[in-house]
Amino acid sequence: MTSLVRWIFGLDQVPQIYFGPTAATVALRKSTRPDDTEQVSLRELVERRCPSLHDAFRPAWWLPNGHLQTVYCTIGDFSQVDKVDYERTLLRTIDGGTIGLDFAPNGSQPHIKENTPVIVVLHGLTGGSHESYVRAILAPACAPPEQGGLGYRAVVVNYRGCAGVPLTTPQLYSAGHTDDIRTALLYIASIYPEAPLLGIGFSLGANVLTRYLAQEGDQSRLMAACMIGCPWDLLANSNRLGATWLGRELYSKALGTNLKNLLRKHLATFEAHPEAEVSKRIPDLLQQSRPRLYTFDDTITCIAGGSSPPFPFRSANDYYIWASSHHVLSEVQVPCLVLNTGDDPLISVLPVDEGPEQLNPWIVFGVTKGGGHLGWFEEGSRPAQPRRWIRRPVLEWLKTMGEDVVLPERHPRPLQKKDGWIMQVGRDDIGCRVDSKGGKIIGAEGEEGLLAGL
Template sequence: MFFCNRMFDLLLEPSTLFGDLLGCLVSVVVLSIGVFLSWRGSPDIPRTLFATSPVYISVRKSKGSLSVERITLRDFVESKIPSLYLPFVPAWWLFNGHLQSIYSVLGDFSKVDNIVYHRKHLRLMDGGTLGLDFTPTNYENLKPETPIIVVMHGLTGGSFASYVRAVLARSCSPVEQNGFGYRAVVINFRGCAGTPITTPQLYSACHTDDLRQSLFYLSAMFPKAPLLGVGYSLGANVLTRYLAEEGGNSRLVSGCVVNCPWDLKQNNEKLLNTFAGRYIYHRAMGKSMQNVIRHHAGVLSKSPDTLMTKRVAAILAMKYPRGDEVDRIMMTFVGGTLPPFESAEAYYVCASSHKVLGDIRVPFLSINSADDPIVRTVPEDGAGNGYVVMSLTAGGGHLGWFEASDRLGEARSWIKKPVLEWLRAFGEDVVHEGQRGRPLHEVNGFVKEVGRDNIGCKEVGDEAGYISGTRCQEGLLSGF
């Protein structure tokens, strides 16, 4: 199996991220075998929870119909998202959250869901740059009302991530090829997936303005198109916080998040209290973030005597930094929030999204797995918000949910099923009423929202042109 060969190649090569973690991973595998011996393969039907106070949405009585009816969000989900009521059966050789999560990082996805993107660079008012990857490449020629899927990737992922491509390959294929015929744009964080760093600022779990400004641009470019939000891991946290901050003014008509980390402080503490959490997952995330900083060290430390330069040097000097160590030194300082946080714990408390669920005012679906080794705490009650649907599977790991495929030793994604059903339902069946977001205007070439003069964006050309969706920046782990 390619997965097994790839895992051991990485583990045994001293120069790689996992080179010094062989013993730790062997321990996890031994533990997994013990779990497997007691496993009975019982069906895993997701537990999907709704608030007791219903929310009503307007839907078409039939496809393409002009007749509209009002039904509860619960009734709509039960009829249009059938995957949430069918079992997830993991591949027999990926029988727990550890193996599912590891496969999401080390599995070979280069031959599936191949996508070509057209990249545009957005320059923000603070001088920063975002890489927006559009697909299909003829997206500007589609009908004005064609839905747009807006994707926020994980910690150091990007448009190349397999979990992103798994959804977009189907949803953005032409209808005659059994696709949805939608458009999509992946918002690559500053410095990720080849996006240049043009200011001494990165991104963080609480910085929502980069998403907000990207939505200004998309709304101005496609004013008739409904914008459907999808977020994974760290990107899920950013998406959730954006929806909560905007409330009824959200430019996104719906949101779907996968493996959102929710209570960052509590989940960090639980990671540090487990052997695999402290020595495998935390260090994998820390090393991947270190590689992002290393790739852009020249820009971030341009001035030799600044605090930024000292912090970059401190990060690069660490052999295998944990994620919370990188957060303490760097993300609290340049994660997009001013003034900087005093500690990583203060950053986690502020950035956590579980406490803002009650402020969301668009239909919102969250999917987590109970055996996710990174996200151990999930707010299953959805804060009692009728717009929020919380779904929890027993298995699936972190950005995993792999089922056995028809080919021996390979697996296919289960999670794309409910995500695609959600996107199709809100792209085709729901009637989106009223204006989304405050009015936009242009000031000195920057697209801004009326009443928000401090943020805005403008396109700065197509320098990147067309790029392959399977191209990954060296040293990054897309599974996190």
């Protein structure tokens, strides 16, 4: 009877997997001997090593649509599941900004080999390492193999002003600004020079990750990546969001209010820089009780969402056009798993809507019929604690890229150390130094006053 009900209501949802007209080939290890490999296409690799991508997503019966899946991301209690504790390092950037790197597992781990893969995570709009969607992946990824985990290291890159990271200049972050992840990777590569770096981005972080990979090409420090819930065409999806009552009054206001509350936590920084254009705009924004996301971006992000140039932009529309990632996906040159949902209330325009003909050979693009925004909740072992479907395919992808595939040789720009700074050769504006190190971060604890999960 349960199977019949699920079929009638369409609750069994096998993902649609898209590949480009040609799929890139990679060297797959056949044994422990370094030279014992075979060339396989990404399509065949997914068939053999990522079987969960072909398993049906079965949403929890009480979360049957994208709205409920998305809302549960914000109201669900995830404090007792997927526990991950971190050790924080604060990096000072060349322009005086601060980025927070949260390392897992925390503390000294001498048993982990120097060439163990490192997962580099970019979180969503106002999130951080505490987010349940981040911990859903990192808890099993960083657990020892004897406990059923991958035994990998991970580093969550917390944006300026997010997750308790101080805001030390009036510059914020945005969906298009990539220099902070580029800077963070300098430091991560310097302390793990033998380890392959694997990227994973969620929502806004997926957009930043896509743009970074496209800009770097074969010079990327990340060997492979996974983009989850990426917003792609920011202008088109913003217009779609504003075209419905729920989009305008629920989701857009929730996101905009989250950003406003985050901004409020750092008023002292803006008060110390009254000459900055963004500082002049903040009072008007704070007078709005629940600003929409577009209002925040049109007032604040388009001015202070990154360095100059290209910031400032004249409007949110100009910023959205520049920051979108759908038009640069073709320039990515590392294997990428992309996952979106067909009922995401925030993202309704996807690069594969018109078919996969233009897809990059390095892209595996999966779309589930349901799952909402960063949800994918299935029934778990306990009714009140669903599990996330994405956990399985993402872990299979990370394991395959970290252990089973001989990834193409990359040619990242060399590092240099200069007057205590780690810098990228040829870029005087890209560099960092350690500001502080060693603080313990409890992964399940977010910031008061902010709506988690998005």
